[in-house]
Amino acid sequence: MNYLTATKNKKYLMYISQNYSYAILRPLQAEIFAQGGEVKWFLEGDEVDPKFLKPTEHRLESVKSIKDWEPDAVFIPGNTIPSFIPGKKVAVFHGFNSGKLNRKGKEDHFNIRGCFDLYCTQGPNTTLRFQELAKKHGFFQVSETGWPTLDPLFNDHASNPYLSKDSRPTVLICSTFSKRLSLAPKLYEQIKHFSESGKWRLLVQFHPKMAQEWVDKYKALSNDNLTFVETDNVIPLLQSADVMLCDTSSILLMFLVQRKPVVTFCNKAPEKHLLDITDKNNVEAAIDYALTYPKELVDNIEAFCQELHPYTDGKSSQRVLCATNELLHSDEKLKAKPLNLLRQFKMRKRLNYWSW
Template structure:
């Protein structure tokens, strides 16, 4: 059987960690992989020396990928290959519930994360008839469910509870600046160990402010792979971000500060003065809340076997065999595709 060619199409540095589990599965099958880096917000610095990339659209077209795997919202229609949407996070409600399900007519298949995304995308697939869907789980989380003894954020002999602080960059939903005095005060006590990690687009002034309060109990972490952080922490404090769902899927508790979704599986706090009390409560592992976490996880991402990458590549191979001819032709998307051509400096037919 001839090998398949997979193009990993990314535009943000955090997408490397999202696609590497898929890359491992592809290579394990004897198939070929290339990366394509779109735009100025992604850096080739994060490419491993064993990983191969294509420098421009001419190179992509010459390579002729069978599949284009995209952890984003859009992809050019002028490159070859079956386009597969993989998502760059869960539906956090940050931009409204419909934003996660917005159809931009770029993909032939969406690989959904669990029942609560599959149901809506199935409805949309039946409405538009321009794409198919397959529930696979999210490949990025495969390593989350594989135990490791080499976590860089574990400290041997330090048995204190570890609290991970995260925040989105969006001005409307980020409370990192507001929480700074509280985090600083709490971290001055040696009761807990604090790890702080922000979205790559977080304003530099806020990043620098948190770096300035680092002490023996608090570390600011910059990384393109959050999985080890999620595994190392016992509890998360966050505002509104899809990383909250990633943490929750470990059956651990999330304290949500001024979160507008009012998701019942989060422990909600609206006053910074109440955070310390809620941290203590959360670390008792309240059974009623954990039951709600279980229910939410079963609907959001029930796959804890670390094999979502395998399911995604199986879905790709199945679609290749069945073909996409049965799908309705997509709209031209002229304005969106012109913007992509301008961004990629590509004007050939």
């Protein structure tokens, strides 16, 4: 059976709670539309802004409206979804595994919360672990598909507003919001100097939770050499840069899959695919070196990406859709998911939904 064409006339719900989830799921939405399926969106909580919905995107306003619509499958880039939402629940992840530990000291990326029927993994370094967990728990399936978010990274350059005819190298500066880990306060004077020297074209983009103090300070640096960008879609920025300067933010992994170098400042887990520095006086030299694309570094990046996300064909959305449709047509009997009564109660309270 061609599971891609099985999309026709099926209903797919995009269940999101953060603004960055729009960009994560839109490539998948485009593929569903191309195959004749139907898509609607549900926005949970007050951290996701409905103004980012496009005129062609249809929002369901309540749990009741979701139940009335009866989606076949639900795509979730978050960690949880209520069991009372109809349809097969498909985890597509909100980022790569950055090694963050939860309160129990375990990698949060692999925390099985009993919410999903299918995990669509990004590459071998997460697939094997999830397959082991699927065998242990028995209530979900795993399919390695690549990450739909990255499809435009390899497909769509024509409409990129940040591509420039500027002959200077472009450096993308990104930072996490954590005071302890963020490069924003630590490298402010260096980046200010770069913005004044004009040696490189600088693009600056911070995590949405970055302290407003530092957002304002970096916005004030804006000139012909430095552009501060606030966006819900970082893909065009990633495409536009030759090198990234970052700290521990997982966005650096999205940049690396283009096989482009990343200079990190005090990265918490420096490895040979990164150029990590701990002395702020060495930032400029490190960026200069990265811009030469040294062979050993490029080879290390390639080896890392083969484990992280080997797909550069821009067809991860197709693979996610095929895996989802295969699940919908599967006769395989999975175990019942755990009840998680406390979590479900909290979700009902959060959504103010008490019907059965």
